[in-house]
Amino acid sequence: MSEPLILGIETSCDDTGAAVVRGNKLLANVVNSQDVHVAWGGVVPELASRAHQQQIVPMVDLALQKAGVSFADIEGIAVTAGPGLMGSLLVGVQFAKGLSLSLGIPCMGVHHLEAHVLVHFLEEKHPPFPYLCLLVSGGHTQIVQVDAADKLMVLGKTWDDAVGEAFDKSAKMLGLPYPGGPFIDKYAQEGKPVFRFSKAQIPGLDFSFSGFKTSVRYFLEEQIQKKPEFISENLQNLCASVQQNLIETLLQKLQMASKQTGIRHIALAGGVAANQGLRHLIKEIALKENWHVYIPRLPFCTDNAAMIAMAGVFKFEKGIWLPDDFVPFPSGNNH
């Protein structure tokens, strides 16, 4: 049997993505990242769904064109079924259902987090089962044990903010634009982690970042009272300190998870996996712990349709289709 040609669609938040894969070979992956939200300092749901409506047809057309295929060649459509913003999810799911009906091909509903975790199968070097995946993004912070493509177990997750939110909120306090994670990363490379912020002592493999956020705020308020230019004079060191605190917490829990499970194939996924400090430190730990580390290329870390298409391939092969009366699920295991 030849590898299935699958169209993937991702509209869970503020990126309109379309991709085409043949089995685990990527043929095209395009994304329109909405910039309407920048002025608001966060994603505005109504603006997001309107922008998805405007972008979904051009993005799908572009993906097909780049892949050199037409609608008639596509054998199945994979779409993000949740979690995410309801208005955004509805645009993708309704479009995918309509297209699957008109083409007479199956539609697969993909869990967004499952897709992040399975994106590794698009890479030449992918982890064998079982592996651990640290899934870190603006909406999620989880350690997932992946025993098979359809057998995922969440070993730990955050009790409050996701680590991407902790990056973004700290960046906002430092006067950096949204989303601030990449700016913290950039300035951290020019600074030293000389400031200490609190680290939550959460039992087991769970996380919490709200105490950290509060400690950054109190620290900055106190320093600015003494010297109003404190942030601008210490921006690089502040970014390095925020970054070190957050990535150390992530990696300590990951080390704990590896010890508990005995699994040494370790993967990163999600937008925060783009962080240079995290990518560097995990490689250092890997040498010490004898880990095999799998880090996806940057466009596979942030939200993308390639991962949806890849997860869709696994479902296509098992014949798991979306029911006709399916309604997307906005929440569930969101962090």
Ligand code: KG4
């Ligand atoms: O996976 P993603 O694109 O969307 C969600 O599903 O949330 O992740 C976006 C998050 C944002 O919080 C952003 O600030 C963070 O990933 N991020 C980074 C970096 N690049 C993106 N955080 C730290 N360092 C980076 N280089």
Ligand code: ZN
């Ligand atoms: Zn995501």
